[in-house]
Amino acid sequence: MIEFYDNDMSVCAQKVRLVLAEKNLEYERHHLNLRAGDQFKPDYLKLNPKAVVPTLVHDSHPVIESTVIIAYLEDVFPEPSLTPDTPLQRARVLQWMILPDSGLHDACGVTSFALAFRKQLARLEPATLEAHYAKMPDEKRRAHIRALVERGLEAPGVGPALRTYRKALASMAESLAKSDWLAGDCYSLADITMLPYVLRLEHLGLDGFWSDLPRIRDWLEAARARPTFEAIQNHLDPQYLAIMKGSSEEYRERIETLTGTRQ
Numbered sequence: 001m002i003e004f005y006d007n008d009m010s011v012c013a014q015k016v017r018l019v020l021a022e023k024n025l026e027y028e029r030h031h032l033n034l035r036a037g038d039q040f041k042p043d044y045l046k047l048n049p050k051a052v053v054p055t056l057v058h059d060s061h062p063v064i065e066s067t068v069i070i071a072y073l074e075d076v077f078p079e080p081s082l083t084p085d086t087p088l089q090r091a092r093v094l095q096w097m098i099l100p101d102s103g104l105h106d107a108c109g110v111t112s113f114a115l116a117f118r119k120q121l122a123r124l125e126p127a128t129l130e131a132h133y134a135k136m137p138d139e140k141r142r143a144h145i146r147a148l149v150e151r152g153l154e155a156p157g158v159g160p161a162l163r164t165y166r167k168a169l170a171s172m173a174e175s176l177a178k179s180d181w182l183a184g185d186c187y188s189l190a191d192i193t194m195l196p197y198v199l200r201l202e203h204l205g206l207d208g209f210w211s212d213l214p215r216i217r218d219w220l221e222a223a224r225a226r227p228t229f230e231a232i233q234n235h236l237d238p239q240y241l242a243i244m245k246g247s248s249e250e251y252r253e254r255i256e257t258l259t260g261t262r263q
Helices: 011-022 042-047 066-076 087-098 104-122 126-134 139-154 158-176 189-203 214-225 227-233 238-244 252-259
Strands: 002-006 028-031 055-058 061-064
Touching: 002 011, 011 066, 011 104, 011 189, 011 227, 042 055, 055 066, 061 066, 066 087, 066 189, 087 189, 104 126, 104 139, 104 158, 104 189, 104 238, 126 139, 139 158, 139 252, 158 189, 158 214, 158 252, 189 214, 189 227, 189 238, 214 227
Parallel strands: 002 028
Antiparallel strands: 002 055, 055 061
């Protein structure tokens, strides 16, 4: 039996849902409202002490960290395969799988909060906002989120985050110049890993980040055309999309300054 602790808009949860869909696996879904603090409830913290999503529970054993979860699913449910046949191509898949954990995921969070999510938290009553911060077990993350809410694009790390995103897209375009998908001619865990991060930019109105990288556009269209894309599309939250839509337009000039590019 598979249970999945999920959030509609979480990029990490989205990539796990894509793998579950590609492998046609049935599971019991538990949606966590992150703004309401579901991730801080004691029963969930027993499964995931980091108080983040997603968490997979398979045969009563929790598996956390999305990169680990999708590798686990590929190992336990090898068909249909989402890894290439050759060692070199598998190494390339692994390089893309670990990219978010080496900076891109943080860049996504910083960008999302600086442009959009801060608006949600900033509307809370001061005491409610402080209570929300206090529930965060990671003190460093707590301070970082506070700075993003208070300072937006002027918070420390926003410029480097935007440039990290741009660098990742350039690397994707370089790989896609050699093959249809990121690690070869077949859709793989590499593409599944990167797809939610590119979509997040689009939702934030930052699709101009790849206006000069047509291979990213073509790759994104091909990924959308897969039937399993419904694992993302069918769960998109209109309220969150509305919060994100147009956020970058308000700050377009500042974003161009921080990235050194025109949107």
